[in-house]
Amino acid sequence: MDTCKNVLSLIPAYNQLEPYDWIIVGGGLVGASIAYGLIQKQPQLRILVLDGADTDHRASVGNFGLIWVQGKGHNFPAYANWSLQGADLWPQFARQLIHESQIDIAYQRQGGLEFALSQQHLSVLSEEMAAMAHHTQGGFQYTLLDRDAALALQPGLGESVVGAVYSPQDGQVNPLYLLSALHKANQLHGVEYQSRCTVENIEVLTQGFNVAGFAAKQIVLCAGLDNQRLGKQLAMHLPVSPVKGQILITERAAAGTFTYASPQLRQTAEGTIQIGGSHEHTGLDDRSSLEVMQAIADDVVALMPELARLQLVRSWGALRVMSPDGGPIYQHSDKYKGAFGVCCHSGVTLAAAHAGPLTNWLLNTLDRDQKILIEAMNNDRFSV
Amino acid sequence: MTDSLFRSLIKDPPQCPIVVNGVEHQVPVQLSVAAALLYLGHLATRQHPVSGEPRAPFCHMGVCFECLVSIDGQHKQRACLRQITPYMCIETLMAGLN
Ligand SMILES: Cc1cc2nc3c(=O)[nH]c(=O)nc-3n(C[C@H](O)[C@H](O)[C@H](O)COP(=O)(O)OP(=O)(O)OC[C@H]3O[C@@H](n4cnc5c(N)ncnc54)[C@H](O)[C@@H]3O)c2cc1C
Ligand code: FES
Numbered sequence: 001m002d003t004c005k006n007v008l009s010l011i012p013a014y015n016q017l018e019p020y021d022w023i024i025v026g027g028g029l030v031g032a033s034i035a036y037g038l039i040q041k042q043p044q045l046r047i048l049v050l051d052g053a054d055t056d057h058r059a060s061v062g063n064f065g066l067i068w069v070q071g072k073g074h075n076f077p078a079y080a081n082w083s084l085q086g087a088d089l090w091p092q093f094a095r096q097l098i099h100e101s102q103i104d105i106a107y108q109r110q111g112g113l114e115f116a117l118s119q120q121h122l123s124v125l126s127e128e129m130a131a132m133a134h135h136t137q138g139g140f141q142y143t144l145l146d147r148d149a150a151l152a153l154q155p156g157l158g159e160s161v162v163g164a165v166y167s168p169q170d171g172q173v174n175p176l177y178l179l180s181a182l183h184k185a186n187q188l189h190g191v192e193y194q195s196r197c198t199v200e201n202i203e204v205l206t207q208g209f210n211v212a213g214f215a216a217k218q219i220v221l222c223a224g225l226d227n228q229r230l231g232k233q234l235a236m237h238l239p240v241s242p243v244k245g246q247i248l249i250t251e252r253a254a255a256g257t258f259t260y261a262s263p264q265l266r267q268t269a270e271g272t273i274q275i276g277g278s279h280e281h282t283g284l285d286d287r288s289s290l291e292v293m294q295a296i297a298d299d300v301v302a303l304m305p306e307l308a309r310l311q312l313v314r315s316w317g318a319l320r321v322m323s324p325d326g327g328p329i330y331q332h333s334d335k336y337k338g339a340f341g342v343c344c345h346s347g348v349t350l351a352a353a354h355a356g357p358l359t360n361w362l363l364n365t366l367d368r369d370q371k372i373l374i375e376a377m378n379n380d381r382f383s384v
Numbered sequence: 385m386t387d388s389l390f391r392s393l394i395k396d397p398p399q400c401p402i403v404v405n406g407v408e409h410q411v412p413v414q415l416s417v418a419a420a421l422l423y424l425g426h427l428a429t430r431q432h433p434v435s436g437e438p439r440a441p442f443c444h445m446g447v448c449f450e451c452l453v454s455i456d457g458q459h460k461q462r463a464c465l466r467q468i469t470p471y472m473c474i475e476t477l478m479a480g481l482n
Binding site for chain 2: 251254269
């Protein structure tokens with residue numbers, strides 16, 4: 001395993017004397033969004049991102065790319081409000097990030113469709129959406145569509161589709177471009193970044209922390225699935241476990257083959273159709289498997305029969321960073337001041353919220369209501 | 385089509401007839417379909433279904449899917465992964481789904 005020792009010599013010597021203001025452990029979407037938000041709010045901050053190896057499990061490079069509000073937090077009011085706020089912050093966040101990084105991250109808020117294949121499923125969706133709208137005081141907008149209305153929006157739906165939920169607040173982005181745009185912008189702003197730097201131990205100093213030979217006043221754990229192990233060292237309970245998702249990619253098809261965002265499929269800016277939606281508990285095994293790929297393909301052909309004409313060109317599996325209730329965890333260590341942990345299974349949707357209000361929370365510059373909202377998503381909810 | 389930028393390294397290689405877009409040509413035996421098309425000067429072999437840009441074989445090892453052509457009536461075959469056979473019928477410029 002790579003450790004930081006072999007890259008220490010690459011860091012300019014003076015940096016090792018002065019403690020960093022922040023060390024962020026993990027350079028996935030969560031760590032990169034937080035670094036981006038911190039440096040934008042306080043450009044004088046010295047920030048170091050320590051990232052693991054390219055062979056690590058990284059949800060940030062295997063995900064579906066949806067900015068998805070529908071149903072997120074229907075049973076968790078704070079999360080519902082947070083998801084909506086995150087999606088609403090996205091347009092401005094995307095503009096700024098594209099401007100700074102000069103990378104077109106293919107952000108689109110074209111609205112999202114969740115399909116129902118039975119009347120029973122449609123009524124479950126309908127209840128969830130009503131709960132979302134209630135939690136957000138009507139902020140969450142949606143329309144229940146019967147089959148004809150769904151067909152009017154998206155022609156070509158299969159016989160088995162009985163209806164759908166449409167929300168104009170959902171959208172999509174190219175998640176790989178998003179991650180590299182964040183890293184590029186961070187670099188331009190002077191955030192330091194070390195890859196191949198798996199943090200094994202964090203030492204608590206009288207003031208601050210020693211992370212693999214680097215001193216920091218404050219630390220944020222954003223190490224995805226490794227947060228559980230690292231959290232323990234800082235007296236934080238960060239319960240996350242892997243849930244595998246498999247994704248299929250078709251050859252490129254004409255634009256408009258599928259117009260909306262949806263958890264089962266979306267069409268990328270390049271024209272490929274991305275197909276997904278599986279959930280498996282297979283530990284740290286992230287390989288794709290034929291049975292699941294076939295099941296995903298069958299499901300999507302039931303939704304859109306004409307897709308059967310397209311060839312698949314790629315597939316992969318990736319591990320979600322899942323908390324017991326699926327919601328994010330924003331934690332500060334009661335025991336060690338200046339230590340924080342952030343885990344979430346919606347790092348794309350919440351990227352703008354993480355760069356925005358969450359970094360205000362870390363900097364302790366939030367107003368009271370926002371602070372209450374974020375702290376409603378700490379780990380207290382898991383204690384019995 | 386332009387004059388080919390490619391030529392065979394073997395002097396007077398044995399030839400194989402193939403049919404490209406309805407026209408019969410002689411090309412060196414054992415080429416891949418992609419190589420045969422480049423040899424004949426087809427610098428673009430299809431249009432990108434979204435942007436309409438001309439596209440051509442890129443990776444020559446089956447991963448980029450830029451080389452899709454129709455072979456003997458089968459659509460969207462990767463030209464780089466198929467070897468030519470006598471009188472194989474190849475159609476270029478297949479647009480995506482439509
Ligand atoms: C199949 C799938 C589909 C998804 N679809 C969506 C979607 O449509 N929309 C959405 O919003 N979200 C989606 N997600 C979730 C989203 O991808 C994750 O929430 C997000 O990527 C989590 O980012 P992260 O930075 O916490 O974790 P990761 O991407 O896992 O990054 C963690 C980073 O920490 C590093 N690291 C690990 N351990 C250490 C260590 N000890 N020291 C230093 N560095 C370390 C790793 O190298 C890695 O770079 C999906 C996830 C999956 C798997
Ligand atoms: S040239 Fe890349 S797949 Fe054929």
